[in-house]
Amino acid sequence: MAARSRLTPERESELYEAVLDLLREAGYDGLTMDAVASRTHSSKATLYRQWGSKAELVAKALRSNKPVSLAEIDTGSLRGDFLTMVERSDTCQMEKDSALMRGLAHAVHENPDLHQALRELLIEPEMTGLDELLRRAVDRGEVRADNPALKLVPHMLIGAVVTRPLIDDRPVDQEFLATYLDAVVFPALGV
Amino acid sequence: MAARSRLTPERESELYEAVLDLLREAGYDGLTMDAVASRTHSSKATLYRQWGSKAELVAKALRSNKPVSLAEIDTGSLRGDFLTMVERSDTCQMEKDSALMRGLAHAVHENPDLHQALRELLIEPEMTGLDELLRRAVDRGEVRADNPALKLVPHMLIGAVVTRPLIDDRPVDQEFLATYLDAVVFPALGV
Numbered sequence: 280m281a282a283r284s285r286l287t288p289e290r291e292s293e294l295y296e297a298v299l300d301l302l303r304e305a306g307y308d309g310l311t312m313d314a315v316a317s318r319t320h321s322s323k324a325t326l327y328r329q330w331g332s333k334a335e336l337v338a339k340a341l342r343s344n345k346p347v348s349l350a351e352i353d354t355g356s357l358r359g360d361f362l363t364m365v366e367r368s369d370t371c372q373m374e375k376d377s378a379l380m381r382g383l384a385h386a387v388h389e390n391p392d393l394h395q396a397l398r399e400l401l402i403e404p405e406m407t408g409l410d411e412l413l414r415r416a417v418d419r420g421e422v423r424a425d426n427p428a429l430k431l432v433p434h435m436l437i438g439a440v441v442t443r444p445l446i447d448d449r450p451v452d453q454e455f456l457a458t459y460l461d462a463v464v465f466p467a468l469g470v
Numbered sequence: 471m472a473a474r475s476r477l478t479p480e481r482e483s484e485l486y487e488a489v490l491d492l493l494r495e496a497g498y499d500g501l502t503m504d505a506v507a508s509r510t511h512s513s514k515a516t517l518y519r520q521w522g523s524k525a526e527l528v529a530k531a532l533r534s535n536k537p538v539s540l541a542e543i544d545t546g547s548l549r550g551d552f553l554t555m556v557e558r559s560d561t562c563q564m565e566k567d568s569a570l571m572r573g574l575a576h577a578v579h580e581n582p583d584l585h586q587a588l589r590e591l592l593i594e595p596e597m598t599g600l601d602e603l604l605r606r607a608v609d610r611g612e613v614r615a616d617n618p619a620l621k622l623v624p625h626m627l628i629g630a631v632v633t634r635p636l637i638d639d640r641p642v643d644q645e646f647l648a649t650y651l652d653a654v655v656f657p658a659l660g661v
Contacts, residue, residue, distance in 0.1 A: 381576045384573075385497040385573050388572055434629060434630055434637060437636070438626065438632060441629060442625040442632070446628065448585070462619040462622055463625075463658045
């Protein structure tokens with residue numbers, strides 16, 4: 280086995296946090312490995328050895344950032360599950376996530392590697408958690424198994440987070456998400 | 471009055487189309503006045519004299535691009551109005567609009583001038599058209615005046631367009647929008 284130096288978990292977290300800050304500030308295209316190296320006082324050689332590419336580093340950094348795990352939420356009702364999800368989200372974190380999505384929106388479309396890494400690391404596990412939560416609601420008889428909105432819950436939730444600042448010029452917060460659940464998501468699911 | 475040369479409408483359209491193409495390709499940050507000048511065979515001095523700033527040029531170009539005017543649609547029912555809106559949207563144009571939104575998502579947040587120009591030229595007139603269409607539905611008794619989803623229709627519609635490629639890796643098309651109307655928008659409005 281090669282005697283390759285490993286980063287400590289603390290050092291790794293620090294690096295990921297710096298990558299995310301740079302992404303929010305400059306967007307994906309504006310993020311350079313030079314800037315990451317400079318802000319984290321590391322060498323570009325180390326960054327490439329550890330992560331292989333900018334796309335991979337960004338995807339790993341995003342994954343490290345995920346604040347609310349849906350898989351842990353199971354209150355016994357769909358309303359309860361969704362409201363818990365909103366309560367556990369922190370406003371500042373949501374605005375930061377929203378800034379990340381804005382910074383990445385163009386890049387993921389232009390860069391299939393990044394899109395793929397993002398899907399595997401961030402979107403698909405989240406979808407699985409959401410599917411699980413919705414499947415339980417169907418099993419309990421709260422939502423009809425053939426309700427066409429079941430497949431569109433991710434579009435509703437992510438759509439709300441992305442459009443709030445664009446349309447209303449205000450950050451996403453728990454109050455907005457709770458209103459959106461009551462006005463849009465629950466009626467669509469027939470809850 | 472100053473003897474300032476005016477562009478012909480054809481030449482103006484040509485310029486706007488080039489600006490939009492560059493935005494889709496490179497995003498707002500990647501779009502330079504040099505690139506616009508080079509692609510349209512004009513001088514940077516002309517561009518600045520005519521539009522003042524990159525933000526203004528981009529906002530004007532976006533406005534010129536708007537394909538479906540909601541204000542003209544009045545079929546006598548909310549379902550009819552929305553379905554007409556979807557039928558009149560062309561798939562290729564929607565994918566192009568979606569690419570524009572991705573290219574601008576980061577920029578509008580970082581650049582208050584651009585956000586303001588976009589709001590005045592693109593978002594607010596569209597909101598007014600949509601408000602009008604929804605107000606008629608309320609007047610006809612199709613939607614309750616106090617339905618909280620009335621204020622969230624833009625979030626639902628724009629959210630659907632923005633999230634479709636991100637989540638499903640497929641372009642927005644008329645079939646998806648019609649499904650989304652039936653599964654999400656109409657149930658939320660109680661139609």
